[in-house]
Amino acid sequence: MIPILIIFVLQNEIRLINLLNGLELDSHQRALISELAQTAEDLRDEFESEKEGLESELEPLLEELKRYLLHRKMIPGRLTKSIHKTTEKILHLKVAYERRLDSLTKKVKLLLTPEQYYALERYRPCLIPPPDEARIGQSERPIRIYDLLNRVRSMDSWRYQRVKNKIVSRVVERMMLHKPRWVQIDKDQLQQEMGDLLDEVRGLGDVDFAVKRDGFVDQIKGFLPQPDIKSDHKIVKFLLAPEIVGLLKREYQY
Template identity: 30%
Template sequence: MRYLYLIVLAGIVLLGASGCQAGPELAFAASTKAEELNKVANLRRDVQLLNLINGLDLSAEQMQFILDRAREAQAIREEITGQAEGNSAATSQVLSQLRETLMRGEVISSELRDEFFSVDRDNHALKEKWEQEIARLALEVEGNLEDHQLYALEHYVPCVIPPKGEARIGQAEDTHAGQALLQRIRDIPDDQFEARKEKIVQKVLERVLAYLPKDQALALDQEEETEWLLCFLEKVRGLDEMTFAVEKEALIEEIKSRYALPEVPVDVSATIERHLLDPRIIPLLEEKLAIKLEG
């Protein structure tokens, strides 16, 4: 969770405005069809992948290279899926026999034992074959990308609407959301804030602890954190309008650094497997490549 500080600020706003009461949950209408949901999910995925393609600024040659590997990955996927379906029937048959044997309280025969290990080996072999093939293709794609494109992939987070002027593909790095939340904190009426501030901070800390890694949560000094948050809120609310306008970026950085989580190393090959070798990227690259070549 990169934006833990937004959870903190949003929690303060919501709890401050609602008196610490939970809001109603939104739910999809019961009449929504599975087909419609699937269509929406596919369109969302297409938009995410198009953001990635556009953000990487791929050349026509790179698009063709990735397209060829994505097609190869899909062919391997279909081949292995077909084999897995055959293995699934054999596995089901063996497991059914094992179930019946154990239900009768009988000892599993050596023949049935060997049959199970045989189909199990086949299943593992298919899984290993897929992992090796997709890893090979991902490494080929990785070798075809420039350093700045690999850097972008390391920081890629799928999204539908990338913020304006962002430095990273599909990832919201600007602080507009945080600034808006700070303003809403300033707008909480004084009497409400004073009456609820300790309870607000306590509830927010509970949310923070839920998101933090276990070791980090255990190491957190809750008393110290409560005092820091109260001081931070008083500072945010105590600034005049002009000073707040000047210092709001610094305030965001202050709370971001306070609740920064350690960066997890990103496996670029895994990102390529998940996104650039996704079968849904094939028609997108075909269309993008056609447009690029026409231009």
């Protein structure tokens, strides 16, 4: 296994362990979830195998379609019919697979207590969990942002004016580094908004800042949209993941 793949596997397993630590599954839940995850893995293998077979049928049809289009020739009716028929088979296969996966998801959901389901809803994957939040995922209270705001407020005016642009640039660069790939951000506008926010933070008295501090934190977090992963998808992604079987049966020790 190449090193980059080893790292990926280890990181994924650590994120799953963090979730399992937070859920505190009992032995009955662990056994049943392990069985359901194994069933899900079997379904995936079956789905991928059948899909691969259909895609191997589709490939020469698409190659033929490509040649007709490149030569600006009339596309034969039998080719159009064959492509539609094969793509529909793939679509039906996918729908059937997702329905069977949904059935497993519902079974997992019924196994979880309300408290566990709530913890799953709040779970955000991370490698090193916060020490004070059940060790289940990224902290709801981003300590670095609080520290940033407190540090900015404690600076002398002359020093703040001197280093403000550097602070803003550093924060924005970090945000750009961690933003989701699909999110388009106007970096200059983000820097302006961040600078204005820090100015506002400095302009408040201690009492007003204490009242509004959490709002400032939420505002900074809101500069970048967070992916909304629904709980059912989290069950499929985490509790029905292939790695869960090994973690629950062999590696993961309670």
